[in-house]
Amino acid sequence: MGAQTSKVARKLPTKARPETLKNVPTESPTTLASTAPAFAESKTELIEEDGRDPQLHEKLKSLGPVTIQPTVTKMRTSDTMLGIIKKRNEAEQKEIKGLTVSDGLISIDSLFTLLEQRKRLNPGEIDKPEIRQALLKKYEIDEPTLSTLLNNYNTMSIMPPAIDDKEERRVSVWITDKVDWETQVRNVHERNEKIKKERQEAIKDNNRALKQEGEKEDQKLKDLFDESY
Structure with a gap:
């Protein structure tokens, strides 16, 4: 008894309803995929239909055109920045x-x-x-x-460095004309040459003194040995 009732409940309809036959689709996803291109350079009617948002369109219509107020920066004539820009x-x-x-x-x-x-x-x-x-x-x-x-x-007129300055500093002098410039430079060179000669003479004198001292020591040793014989 229970099995018979279950079989009757599971029986599928054999005829379509009249209201279903009124809205039968003429196209399917398979037929659309075969006819429509993979992409389109311009928006087709299908793309426009798919991208429409009725609610957004109604809201934009209710807002109306948007008015943007112009931005005006007022600057006073006594503005410090204006003075800087002018200068x-x-x-x-x-x-x-x-x-x-x-x-x-x-x-x-x-x-x-x-x-x-x-x-x-x-x-x-x-x-x-x-x-x-x-x-x-x-x-x-x-x-x-x-x-x-x-x-x-x-x-500034920079002179050559003095050779007796260990830091090799360059002196700046006041120059008034071409001859003054040449004279100042020549004076520095002459002074450097004088110092160089004095150093060379000092070295010679020192070597001469050392030589004389050595000769005296040699003479003393010679005299000492001569007396012993």
């Missing part, structure tokens, strides 16, 4: 003009060139009117400024 731009413009003077200022490069140029002139040439005018025109400075620079400023 920097002015300095860059002056450098672009070259090694010249503007607004009563002279660059470090121009000042160095001017002072070095003086060292290559003969004595008295720096005071000649044509030389002064050429310098005033080249560096765009006035006569009082040129005189102040030449009288109170100079570049």
Whole structure:
């Protein structure tokens, strides 16, 4: 009895329901895989349909267009950074003009060139009117400024080291013209030569003294042996 009831319950339907036949699919994953390409360079209708999100679309529509407020940085005219930027731009413009003077200022490069140029002139040439005018025109400075620079400023002029200095330090001297430069260098060389000769003479004197001392000792020994005989 129980077995008969179980068999009736397990019996499968032999006919499809009418509502099932109304929505019969015309395609299957197998047929789609055989007809659709593995990838597509542009979005197909199938890809668009698969990527749609109705809920997200509705939410975006409810938000409407987004308005981005422009960002404006307000800077005061008394801002310290604005002053720094302005001064920097002015300095860059002056450098672009070259090694010249503007607004009563002279660059470090121009000042160095001017002072070095003086060292290559003969004595008295720096005071000649044509030389002064050429310098005033080249560096765009006035006569009082040129005189102040030449009288109170100079570049380092390094001399050869002295041989009696164990640390071999180089002395810096004030040079005014070409002859002065040559004289200062020659004085250092002459002093070094003098010290070198004095050292050589001292060595000779020491050797001479040692030789004389040795001769005296030899003579004493000779006299001693002569007396014994």
